[in-house]
Amino acid sequence: xxxxxxRELALMKNGGISGRGCYANxxxxxxxxxxxxxxxxxxxxxxxxxxxxVCPPGLKQVKAPVGFFHSLEFRAYQHSxxxxxxxxxxxxxxxxxxxxLFKSIYLNVFQSVRALEARTAGGSTTGKVAVVIEPHIxxxxxxxxxxxxPYWAEIIYRFTLYSLDGKELVSWTTKGWGESGDGSVYGExxxxxxxxxxxMQSAALKFVRxxxxxxxxxxxxxxxxxxxxxxxxxxxGTGLAFxxxxxxxxxxxxxxxxxxxxxxxxxxxxxxxxxxxxxxxGVSAIELLVKNEGHHMLFLDPLNIVWAPSGEQEVLPLPASxxxxxxxxxxxxxxxxxxxxxxxxxxxxxxxxxxxxxxxAERKEITSNLKVYSREELHEVMLQRAxxxxxxxxxxxxxxxxxxxxxxxxxxxxxxAIRYVVRFPVNIR
Numbered sequence: 001x002x003x004x005x006x007r008e009l010a011l012m013k014n015g016g017i018s019g020r021g022c023y024a025n026x027x028x029x030x031x032x033x034x035x036x037x038x039x040x041x042x043x044x045x046x047x048x049x050x051x052x053x054v055c056p057p058g059l060k061q062v063k064a065p066v067g068f069f070h071s072l073e074f075r076a077y078q079h080s081x082x083x084x085x086x087x088x089x090x091x092x093x094x095x096x097x098x099x100x101l102f103k104s105i106y107l108n109v110f111q112s113v114r115a116l117e118a119r120t121a122g123g124s125t126t127g128k129v130a131v132v133i134e135p136h137i138x139x140x141x142x143x144x145x146x147x148x149x150p151y152w153a154e155i156i157y158r159f160t161l162y163s164l165d166g167k168e169l170v171s172w173t174t175k176g177w178g179e180s181g182d183g184s185v186y187g188e189x190x191x192x193x194x195x196x197x198x199x200m201q202s203a204a205l206k207f208v209r210x211x212x213x214x215x216x217x218x219x220x221x222x223x224x225x226x227x228x229x230x231x232x233x234x235x236x237g238t239g240l241a242f243x244x245x246x247x248x249x250x251x252x253x254x255x256x257x258x259x260x261x262x263x264x265x266x267x268x269x270x271x272x273x274x275x276x277x278x279x280x281x282g283v284s285a286i287e288l289l290v291k292n293e294g295h296h297m298l299f300l301d302p303l304n305i306v307w308a309p310s311g312e313q314e315v316l317p318l319p320a321s322x323x324x325x326x327x328x329x330x331x332x333x334x335x336x337x338x339x340x341x342x343x344x345x346x347x348x349x350x351x352x353x354x355x356x357x358x359x360x361a362e363r364k365e366i367t368s369n370l371k372v373y374s375r376e377e378l379h380e381v382m383l384q385r386a387x388x389x390x391x392x393x394x395x396x397x398x399x400x401x402x403x404x405x406x407x408x409x410x411x412x413x414x415x416x417a418i419r420y421v422v423r424f425p426v427n428i429r
Contacts, residue, residue: 044080044089047193049097051200055108055208062211062221065112067129068102069119075099077137092196094140094155101204102135109208120166131169132162138173142196143322150366151191152321153178153199159207161220170216170226175303176203179321206301213299215417222417230419251422256294257411259422262287265392267376281326283318284397284428288378288409291388296415298383307395307428309405318394320377324369328362382414397428 077095082088106113112128119134138156155176161169178198181191210217215229237254252258265287266278278285288305292298306314378391397403407424 044091046091046093047196049093049193049196049200051097051101051197051204053101053104053108054201054205055105056205059108059208060212061111062109063111064130064221065114065128066106066110067114067116067132068106069116069132069134070099070102071119071134071136074135074137077140079140079142081142090142090192092140092142094137094196094200097197097200098135098137098157101200102207105204105208106133109211119162120164129164132164133159134162135159142192150179150181150321150325150370151195152319152325153195154316154319155196155199155203157203157207159210161217170220172210172214172217174203174206174210175316176200176206177303177319178202179319212414213301213412215412215419218414218417224417229417230421233421233423236422249424249426251424252293253420253422254293256296256413257298257420257422258291258293259409259411260289261407261409261424261426263426263428267372267392277327278323279397281323282396283323283326284395286393286395286407286428287390288393289388289390290383290409290411292383292385294413295385296413299381299412299414300383300389301380301410302378302391302393303380304410305393306408307405307426308408309403309428312405315395318396320373320394321370323373323394324366327369327373328365395428403428 075095079092080089136158138158141154156173158173160171176199178195180194211221212218216226219226237252249261265285290300308314376392378393381389404427407426409422411420
């Protein structure tokens with residue numbers, strides 16, 4: 001029914017209203033509005049999620065025979081959200097899709113892999129499996145409530161390796177973002193599902209790469225101890241950090257990496273995108289410059305950067321698409337009007353035209369914001385010797401008072417499998 005409604009809206013928009021067809025089209029609008037209101041409120045839709053496994057070429061497989069255990073909790077995980085903000089609930093069958101996705105990925109990651117019915121492998125599996133891997137869905141978010149996009153999804157998986165007797169060997173998380181839609185089409189079974197699929201695929205790809213990019217995991221594959229996978233904070237060359245200029249802090253591990261931080265940054269210093277605009281929506285932009293000071297490859301993933309407010313849970317960065325949507329002016333719209341036939345249908349037609357105009361203005365503003373805030377956003381990167389990268393990371397912040405905490409920027413030396421976490425005591429407003 002909803003697909004039919006969307007198709008009719010598109011046809012009427014493209015066809016226009018003119019001549020002798022005017023009265024017939026007004027009747028059509030009246031009937032359509034009578035259908036749309038109940039159809040998009042007080043009901044639900046289950047998305048068809050089909051993330052695909054994409055593994056990088058030349059992937060070196062893990063030699064140890066691995067058994068995987070997907071619990072009922074993992075496979076049955078679902079998330080519900082009122083994406084449109086109008087009591088139309090969308091059901092995200094994340095667990096079912098994740099089960100299929102990772103079963104296909106394991107075949108590429110491990111030389112030998114088999115499904116297990118329990119976490120503790122034994123009996124007939126003894127000798128055929130060296131370790132057991134179990135995934136959990138730690139978090140899923142789909143926060144935008146908008147009739148049209150762009151849409152954004154985030155998912156966090158936790159993977160744990162166990163010995164055959166159930167002892168935890170290594171545990172780590174992978175995070176993925178997904179964005180889809182430009183605000184030009186209704187997204188019920190398109191961009192909404194696409195954003196979710198992309199988030200799952202992004203996190204799955206990080207899982208594949210984690211056997212080289214996560215120090216503890218790489219050390220396990222090499223038969224090394226996981227102790228010392230993270231360099232001691234005391235080894236940070238400056239202790240905590242020192243002032244290098246107005247609003248800037250710098251910290252480094254000598255001969256390895258230098259990180260410079262500037263708080264309260266503004267993308268492009270554009271007059272239309274001021275600090276006050278970010279403050280209005282409760283966001284703080286932090287400018288980072290990361291330089292490779294050594295001879296080894298360094299890996300930086302902005303999703304692993306965290307801000308830890310004093311005494312509170314760690315806070316993850318926000319994507320540029322979410323910031324762009326929050327900054328977009330929400331134009332006043334005319335609500336549902338009782339419809340009839342003939343002249344009685346004109347108020348509904350007028351409302352739809354006004355709303356369409358407002359919607360077009362919003363899409364234009366979102367597109368403009370995306371160009372500004374995405375252009376300078378920090379992205380995942382592998383730094384060669386003497387290379388550097390700079391970009392912005394966005395965090396939710398207090399609207400009024402500054403909040404003290406610690407900014408943590410982890411950088412991975414992929415050659416030595418060591419994580420260097422450069423820490424800054426900062427107050428984010």
